[in-house]
Amino acid sequence: MAAASIKEVARRAGVSLGTVSNVLNRPDMVAPATRQRVLDAIAELGYVRNDSARQLRAGQSRTIAIVVLDVANPFFTDMVRGAEQVVEETGAMLIVCNSGEDSARERRHLELLEEQRVRGVLITPVGDGPQPHLEKLIDRGIPVVLVDRGAGRASRCSVAVDDVLGGRLAMDHLLDQGHRRIAYVGGPFSLAQVAERHAGAAAALEERGAGAELRVAATTSLTVASGRRAAEDLLALPARQRPTAVFCANDLIALGVLQELTVRGLRVPADVAIVGYDDIEFAAAAAVPLSSVRQPREQLGRTAAQLLLEEAEAGATHQHRHVVFQPELVVRRSSDQPRRPRR
């Protein structure tokens, strides 16, 4: 059964093609009797509007895209749900793309989205450098909102959480607990989140961590598996160099570290304290409930979507805005054991 077009509906209802379109789009411009005849014809034929044709004519689609670093990371899925709420209220559609922290895939997605003439793009970009493909989108007039990333760019809106502050909160807490050998586990550092959380931690240490040291254990991605590998590396250190606390760039890594340490017989927090980042739902349910830096995940998504819709609406008169949320440290058992400094 080939899809019926507006033309056949028109023929069946005995009206012109334009009238059918009016029934669809401005129903009160057409006389009730006629309208009913058209609606009947639509029902009988099982007519479904062809969105490609509509878009072609309109020059724009009604979909908005969100490109995330990792669909399997609960932080992003919560963000997606926030964005979804807002987007769907407007009758538009949100399509979710996964870059998997891979720059080539990100580019490929953006190309496809551009071909689709999406109405706007929410994105947590992979790299932190210049972003030629994003610029291209913007040049084309497609609004882009940076999520969880890059406040301060003039050419686009952004929504972010103060990751430097988050890093500070975590580090201050660990220093308060008496830790002096601390590791930061995370990567790649090309992700600004990773770099800034580290920067915050380093700054806190610099300011008040007399005699404390921060070792970096870089990972290739922000996953549980990466966390486990990093923990292995830490365990390979001689015991007296081994950190007594670990601050992880996100909760997945923290969970990985926790798993590996536990399997290898170390106790958390007695032997090693752990602080994660994001406060995903699973952090509280972990083997040892995980301390974490909480971000307003859904709100991040909601706000981003609102900014985007606003920009798409306003067009040229739009003023780019940068919303920054404050993170908040949630202390749980994984770091809740003061340590008497003994060095």
Add this chain to the structure above:
Amino acid sequence: MAAASIKEVARRAGVSLGTVSNVLNRPDMVAPATRQRVLDAIAELGYVRNDSARQLRAGQSRTIAIVVLDVANPFFTDMVRGAEQVVEETGAMLIVCNSGEDSARERRHLELLEEQRVRGVLITPVGDGPQPHLEKLIDRGIPVVLVDRGAGRASRCSVAVDDVLGGRLAMDHLLDQGHRRIAYVGGPFSLAQVAERHAGAAAALEERGAGAELRVAATTSLTVASGRRAAEDLLALPARQRPTAVFCANDLIALGVLQELTVRGLRVPADVAIVGYDDIEFAAAAAVPLSSVRQPREQLGRTAAQLLLEEAEAGATHQHRHVVFQPELVVRRSSDQPRRPRR
């Protein structure tokens, strides 16, 4: 900057419009010199193909959709990643829609997807009854593959895991451990997964659980929060009626139950054993590592995508297939403590 069209590229390169199209789609049909001129023009103008027009002409899009019950559930995101791998190899795009276990949202998504003339739909449907909107898609000639659901329908392919068997595995294990008062926590029962896992458990009990009873604690959704609420209810029972083991319809619920029990001072597995379902990554990292019925999550997605592509390719000659995977019980600490029956 309005988007440049093929026409302007043609003018700039001094060729006809059809030639530009040929450069794009069958590059070797056009003389190298001309081709280069066209490519230059494309680069200079920053031309990007308009997918709506292309689709309109082709009558079909190059996107495939996957509609899941809950994007925030790691089970589904893993499935999505599997499907993604396969779909992207073909140069198509996978768009992810979230029904949130809400039938109205599911319907709305399917309508939009139909308007978009997607090439096919992978779906884990919300309800288990007749599915008029799915039928409508199929009538229209849009291939639909049921995922994690409904083997045996004649009009579509399906990929699933034997949930009845999964329920049996869990229940047999709990009976082996000596449990006699067992609860099944999950819902809504309109989800076939929920109903079948229960059916499997009930059947196992029927066959060999002399004197054992299975109490059902129904939830409204498959989330951590639902699990916590269900656990509260169980805790409200008089101690001697309280189950000594809980089989949960999925891991999120199991994690919720685990959390609530722990907070209320019960020990797992000593006081209550727990078995979950799905074996998501976080199950192993839980406060008490969670026993769970493992499903091949990514493979489910991959296989579904392959079936869909195959069907889209084959057209009318296609034979619907039903692939069923076997689940596997993974025993971890949450249920690993035999109990001497004392009733």
Add this chain to the structure above:
DNA sequence: GCGACTGGATGAAACGTTTTAGGCGCTATA
């Protein structure tokens, strides 16, 4: 009874592709 409106419908143009039938200038064949 006449012009000016008005509500309701029509017809055609336009959006940007892809595709198909054909045209043009060559070279190879007879």
Add this chain to the structure above:
DNA sequence: TATAGCGCCTAAAACGTTTCATCCAGTCGC
């Protein structure tokens, strides 16, 4: 020298909408 064949290109049609200018038949005010 005519003819067929070939390589490369062009022109035009078609896909299904939406919109805009127009038209028609009543109705109202005078």
